[in-house]
Amino acid sequence: MELDRRTSLALIGSLPLISSPAFGQGAAATSSLDPHAAMEWAKGIEGQRKADLGNGSFLNPIFAGDHPDPALLRDGDDYYLTFSSFDAYPGIVIWHSRDLVNWQPVTATLKTPIGSVWAPDLAKHKRRYYCYIPARTPQKKSIYVIFADDIRGPWSEPVDLNLPEHIDPAHVTDDKGQRWLFLSGGDRVRLSADGLSTVGKVEHVYDPWKYPEEWVVETFAPEGPKIVKRGDYYYMTTAVGGTAGPPTGHMVIMARSRSLGGPWEDCPRNPLIRTQSAREKWWSRGHATLFEGPDGGWWMMYHGYENGYWTLGRQALLEPVQWAEDGWPRPLGGDLSLPIRKPIDAVQQQHGMALSDDFQTDRMGTAWxxxxxxxxxxxxxxxxxxxxxxxxxxxxxxxxxxxxxxxxxxxxxxxxxxxxxxxxxxxxxxxxxxxxxxxxxxxxxxxxxxxxxxxxxxxxxxxxxxxxxxxxxxxxxxxxxxxxxxxxxxxxxxxxxxxxxxxxxxxxxxxxxxxxxxxxxxxxxxxxxxxxxxxxxx
The missing domain is CATH 2.60.120.200 (Jelly Rolls)
Structure with missing residues (x-):
């Protein structure tokens, strides 16, 4: 039976607490959480749900409510995050955090409507910030880019990259300084030095791992590539299985290569993340970004539907991972209905924002x-x-x-x-x-x-x-x-x-x-x- 949040929090004091790599390499720890204090800490502004439990741990979701397709950028000690904004304008709201758990809105970057926005990517190259944005209207599909010299803006007007056949771009720079845009379906295209146009044709470099035919999924739909370099390898995280449909459909797979052009080797433990049963707390988990956290450990941010609450949309989830001896990451989150150690217990910033509005100030984009x-x-x-x-x-x-x-x-x-x-x-x-x-x-x-x-x-x-x-x-x-x-x-x-x-x-x-x-x-x-x-x- 699905427990509501109040019941779950009342039980937390007796549950094991999952650790991140910085807190004992994934070993379970005992929580000393006062359930009454947990209830207070679990309430944010206006009583809204928040992840930080106030005792060095957090409880997913990191972002309650519709925050799909998280795209994360680390910039020194600062982390910036944005999500799909679909038909909402102003759109592409950027959020900031230093502990990965508490986030504040910075600005809404996209002011000019270009269609329904799906799965953007946030990047920094040299001293300039970029956001690559797939968008579609009944008349046109393409990928656009906006840029800014300050993450707070002003951001440029969108530039059309004329890529009508793909979604879910991911910016990456190779060892020679050449910029690339990876795309859905295992494809990529070269970018110009300024990142504002493409060079040459789209090429296919990876055939995504395919799950067994008997699995219950929505559709294959290889999408959402995210690439990070660690050691000698580039690691590409991809979503397959369809982003909605059956709860067991969406999943996270991984491949690695010494070169961005391939060949790409599939992780022997694919899928790294998948909802196994509709009885689980979180359904349709996928579209992950792998990154190094402020604790020196590694983490994944991805989205999922909450059991019984399709109406809240895809919510953002955070899970620790550990690098195994075979050179592949291993997720450590386990049952995400249980609390997890925060990456760091830094000076706490307020999470989220009030939704109440006296209409004295302009809150378009960030709230409305x-x-x-x-x-x-x-x-x-x-x-x-x-x-x-x-x-x-x-x-x-x-x-x-x-x-x-x-x-x-x-x-x-x-x-x-x-x-x-x-x-x-x-x-x-x-x-x-x-x-x-x-x-x-x-x-x-x-x-x-x-x-x-x-x-x-x-x-x-x-x-x-x-x-x-x-x-x-x-x-x-x-x-x-x-x-x-x-x-x-x-x-x-x-x-x-x-x-x-x-x-x-x-x-x-x-x-x-x-x-x-x-x-x-x-x-x-x-x-x-x-x-x-x-x-x-x-």
Missing amino acids: AFYDPAPDEVSRLRRLDGTLHMEAKGKSPSDCAPLCCIAGDHAYRVTVDINVDDGAEAGLLLFYNRRLYAGLGFGNGALMMHRYGLQRSRGADSSKDNAGSLSIRLTNDRNILTIHTSNDGRQTWRKFDVQMEVSGYHHNVAYDFLSLRPALYAAGRGQARFRNFTYEAL
Whole structure:
């Protein structure tokens, strides 16, 4: 039976604690964790889940909520990380850490929409930072690059590398200083000296290891190559098996070579990481980056779906590895539902950020992002005296580019105060994509219920609510959605008469590789005004 986090943490004091290589070369250690202290430490800003347990250990996920395809860069003592941002703009948010467990957002680098962004790669060459970004629209597929002389920006406009047949780029420099971009499917292409164009044709250099035919996977899909040099070998980590679908599909494989051009030798222990059973805590684990940590030990960062919570998307996981005598890394994390020693117990920085927003400052990109925006989407927004003014667009949540944030908790509550012009409809949603969302809106003399991505007017029951202003509260309690409304400034709340079960609002039902996110929307004509958005983990 799957335990919730409270039950799991209450048991931690009696569980073995996995060590990283710097804490005894993988030997088990006994935890002295006070379960009550663990509960407090496991709560971050606004009660959100965080990994650091406050006793020198952490509990996965490192990033709760949708943070797929982690791309990690070490820059001296600093670590920078970014993820796929898909249809969200501004996108490609960069995060910073020194202990690999506590992370803070730095900036959103990609401002100009180039399509749905999948599996970028973050690199530094000489003194310049680069991010290689695969993106696709219905009309075009390619890989782009943006660059900056300071990780905090400003970042350049995207440069098209004209690579329409591949995804998941990985930048690497060989021993002669030549720059390469490795690609999905075991291919690579040479880069120019400035890294902003390709030289020559794409070439195939590696046939990825293939799992036994009887294994239950989604599809072969060799993708997400990441390359690191250690000793005489380049080690290439690749994902195969499909990133969603059956829980046992996605996996991590590895190959090595003395030359980037091959031949590549497969690890005899492939796959290094794979979910063996749907009873496990973490499903579909893959898309790993192998790197040296601040402790001198080695680690892998990858993503996985949480058992029972497809709706939270692919969450970022951290696992220690040890180099075996045969020269191959061996993962040490074991059961990732148990705590693991932190790489270092450094001066703690705050992890994450508040999702609540008084709309006094611009938090686009780091906290908020539009779903599938037009190039000028941000022009719809204006902040004035603690109010977010949003111009209405489209006819419904499906075509009005809702403004979304990423939630990572099993249970949470979001509330917002809304005022609408005549002709506009606005509301609060749990939004997956244009085909699948749930929540409540109001305007034009009626409430509008949203469920399954369909909408139904509830005007006969709600005329007294719609005087142009309404507070809406959504409670998502382990995928059960309950809605309340207030028209007296949150003094009294009335429960909406329909509750909704939303556990099926995810990729295996509606595609797009996203998560179920709190969202604000404004459709129709005129303007909606939002105040006092509050988030509370339950």
